[in-house]
Amino acid sequence: MENRIATNIFLTTLEKISKWSRERSLWPLSFGVSCCAIEMMHAAASKIDLDRYGSLFRSSPKQADLMIVSGTVTVKMADQVKTLYEQMLDPKYVIAMGSCAISGGIFNESPHVVNGVNKIIPVDVYINGCPPSPADLAIAIIDIRNQTSKKQIKK
Numbered sequence: 001m002e003n004r005i006a007t008n009i010f011l012t013t014l015e016k017i018s019k020w021s022r023e024r025s026l027w028p029l030s031f032g033v034s035c036c037a038i039e040m041m042h043a044a045a046s047k048i049d050l051d052r053y054g055s056l057f058r059s060s061p062k063q064a065d066l067m068i069v070s071g072t073v074t075v076k077m078a079d080q081v082k083t084l085y086e087q088m089l090d091p092k093y094v095i096a097m098g099s100c101a102i103s104g105g106i107f108n109e110s111p112h113v114v115n116g117v118n119k120i121i122p123v124d125v126y127i128n129g130c131p132p133s134p135a136d137l138a139i140a141i142i143d144i145r146n147q148t149s150k151k152q153i154k155k
């Protein structure tokens with residue numbers, strides 16, 4: 001019986017439990033800017049099922065800590081994207097999904113398109129492709145989780 005206590009009981013602090021739960025539950029904002037949003041929706045559907053990774057889409061920026069910029073950001077939309085980002089609480093993360101979000105993609109020459117969402121908000125992970133794979137979105141979310149885990153361990 002005494003031998004089993006060490007493997008079944010562990011002691012920790014409330015602060016550590018709080019950090020652990022936050023790093024494992026990235027909640028994306030329900031928000032799509034262009035056709036990459038269809039791939040984002042696919043990632044939330046049954047095949048990839050982002051719920052399995054603890055990622056539940058939220059309709060309010062105040063309940064979300066992950067912004068997935070899924071596609072082309074037009075100049076007209078740039079202020080709205082920035083406002084939504086600013087309304088999210090810290091710590092927060094951004095994924096630029098697809099070549100349009102990364103660099104303007106096929107609309108790169110257009111004066112109406114932002115040539116990279118990193119020009120208006122900071123980006124943590126980039127997903128290449130046109131369209132990008134929904135599976136890559138799950139990998140990007142895991143990547144952010146791993147990055148935050150390392151930061152938590154360092155603290």
Ligand code: SF4
Nearest residue numbers: 035036071098100130
């Ligand atoms: S990268 Fe391709 S799929 Fe995504 S928004 Fe641009 S044109 Fe659409």
